[in-house]
Amino acid sequence: xxxxxxxxxxxxxxxxxxxxxxxxxxxxxxxxxxxxxxxxxxxxxxxxxxxxxxxxxxxxxxxxxxxxxxxxxxxxxxxxxxxxxxxxxxxxxxxxxxxxxxxxxxxxxxxxxxxxxxxxxxxxxxxxxxxxxxxxxxxxxxxxxxxxxxxxxxxxxxxxxxxxxxxxxxxxxxxxxxxxxxxxxxxxxxxxxxxxxxxxxxxxxxxxxxxxxxxxxxxxxxxxxxxxxxxxxxxxxxxxxxxxxxxxxxxxxxxxxxxxxxxxxxxxxxxxxxxxxxxxxxxxxxxxxxxxxxxxxxxxxxxxxxxxxxxxxxxxxxxxxx
Numbered sequence: 001x002x003x004x005x006x007x008x009x010x011x012x013x014x015x016x017x018x019x020x021x022x023x024x025x026x027x028x029x030x031x032x033x034x035x036x037x038x039x040x041x042x043x044x045x046x047x048x049x050x051x052x053x054x055x056x057x058x059x060x061x062x063x064x065x066x067x068x069x070x071x072x073x074x075x076x077x078x079x080x081x082x083x084x085x086x087x088x089x090x091x092x093x094x095x096x097x098x099x100x101x102x103x104x105x106x107x108x109x110x111x112x113x114x115x116x117x118x119x120x121x122x123x124x125x126x127x128x129x130x131x132x133x134x135x136x137x138x139x140x141x142x143x144x145x146x147x148x149x150x151x152x153x154x155x156x157x158x159x160x161x162x163x164x165x166x167x168x169x170x171x172x173x174x175x176x177x178x179x180x181x182x183x184x185x186x187x188x189x190x191x192x193x194x195x196x197x198x199x200x201x202x203x204x205x206x207x208x209x210x211x212x213x214x215x216x217x218x219x220x221x222x223x224x225x226x227x228x229x230x231x232x233x234x235x236x237x238x239x240x241x242x243x244x245x246x247x248x249x250x251x252x253x254x255x256x257x258x259x260x261x262x263x264x265x266x267x268x269x270x271x272x273x274x275x276x277x278x279x280x281x282x283x284x285x286x287x288x289x290x291x292x293x294x295x296x297x298x299x300x301x302x303x304x305x306x307x308x309x310x311x312x313x314x315x316x317x318x319x320x321x322x
Contacts, residue, residue, distance in 0.1 A: 017142060019212055020055050022048070025259040027077045027214045030170055031059050034142030039067035041141070041161065041170055042214065043080030046123050047260055052080040053087055064088050068097040069139060071151075071172035072158035073107070075117055076256075077214065081127035094128065098139065101132035102157030116184070120253060121276035133159055146170075149206070153196035154181035160199075162206050169208035174199050176213045177227050179234045182249040186242065187282050193239050200231055246286050250299050253278065255308055255318075263317045270296050 020029040026044030029052065038060060044052045056065060065088040070078045081097060088095045099107060106114040110126050117124045133139065135150035144163055151160040151174040161170040173181030180200075185192035210220040211227065219227060238245035257272065258264070264272070273279045273296045283292050300316060303309040310319045 018059050019218055020052075021217060022215075023259070024215055025076065025256070026052070026079070027172070028212065028216075029055065029080075030212055031056060032142030032144070033060065033063070034140075034144075037066040037140070037142065038063055039069060039141045040065060040084065041069045042071055042077045042172070043068060043084055045076045045260070046079035046083070046125055049080045049083035053083055056084065057087075064090060065095050067141075068095055069133070069141070069161070070097070070099045071160065071170065071214065072100055072155040073103050073115055074155060074173075075120075075122040075124045077172065078127065079124045082125035085127055096131060097127065097129040098131040098133050099129045100157040100159050101134040104129065104132050119276070119278040119281070121257065121272060121278070135159070149202060151199045151202070153183055153192055153199045156185060156192070156195070160203070162208065167207060167209035168212065169203065169206060169210070170212045171203060171208075172214040174214075175203055175211060175227055175231055177216050177219050177223065178230055180231050181214070182252050183238070183245065184249075186238075187246060187249055187278075187285075189285060193235060196235055197232075200228060200235070204228055243286065246282060247299075250279070250282060251303060251308075254296070254299055255303060258303070258309060258316065258318045261318075263315055265314045266297070266300060266311075266316050267314065269300060269316055 017033070018031040020031065022028055022044055026048045027042045029044060030041040032039045040056060065084060068081055068084060070081070085094045085097065103115060107129055112118040115124070133148050135148060137148040138145050139148060139161070141161070146161045146163050149160050149162060151158045151172065154173045158172055158174060160172060160174055162168070180196060183192045183196055208224055210218060211224055212218050254273070270293050274292055279296065280292060283290065283295055287295055300309070304311055304316070307319055310317050
């Protein structure tokens with residue numbers, strides 16, 4: 001079971017929104033309870049959908065969930081969409097779901113390859129949507145109007161949400177306290193580190209006072225500038241040594257699966273990686289001289305050496321990183 005924290009943040013009009021700080025398998029969720037409507041930003045991973053439903057229900061009580069907003073469509077941010085849509089189905093229609101515009105056609109046809117679920121070996125139950133979001137839009141969350149800003153880099157279609165009165169930023173995986181999300185386009189041979197830099201610059205121009213990241217605790221004040229400095233330092237390191245980023249990304253994908261399964265034999269873990277297209281794509285592009293099974297085994301060794309996993313015989317077991 002992942003760790004969950006709960007933070008309540010008050011805006012200047014004294015209307016609360018709730019931040020459900022989740023473990024790393026699921027993204028954080030932000031719940032808005034307004035006078036006339038309610039909304040949830042991001043919905044976590046599908047294996048924790050029951051947990052997401054419980055958190056939302058405990059805060060909403062008898063009120064319905066009116067809107068779901070996805071900052072981007074990685075499985076840890078939209079995996080709870082289907083469960084929430086089913087729970088809050090109403091006679092006058094389902095919860096209204098808003099997604100970034102760039103992947104709308106793939107969601108409509110449910111192209112799991114284009115949506116990254118199939119290539120990464122992750123799961124996401126099919127969901128529907130009614131609205132799209134793009135740079136320059138505004139969206140009402142609770143009783144407050146939020147600006148939509150493009151945030152390419154980690155995902156080319158990602159958005160962030162900014163409330164200018166309280167200077168609060170919901171930034172998904174564009175900025176964490178200690179960095180930012182894997183830049184998948186770089187693994188696929190497309191230049192995207194420049195987009196990460198541009199997004200960090202855009203965040204700094206917004207001058208947020210409080211940042212709600214996609215993972216980890218909320219941070220504010222001087223911590224925001226410190227987080228931007230850490231992110232830029234990490235980005236500079238990846239630009240100088242793209243292989244460093246690639247190696248980091250493969251360990252992230254393996255750790256993510258281990259978070260989901262909690263334990264798996266090493267042979268089965270390698271079998272899963274061999275059947276997951278993203279690993280072969282990266283290996284062929286970056287490490288073509290290494291056989292896939294030995295290559296993956298080396299990263300499992302690195303996870304155990306770092307304390308992110310442990311071994312019991314042939315079993316690889318998830319370990320909490322402190």
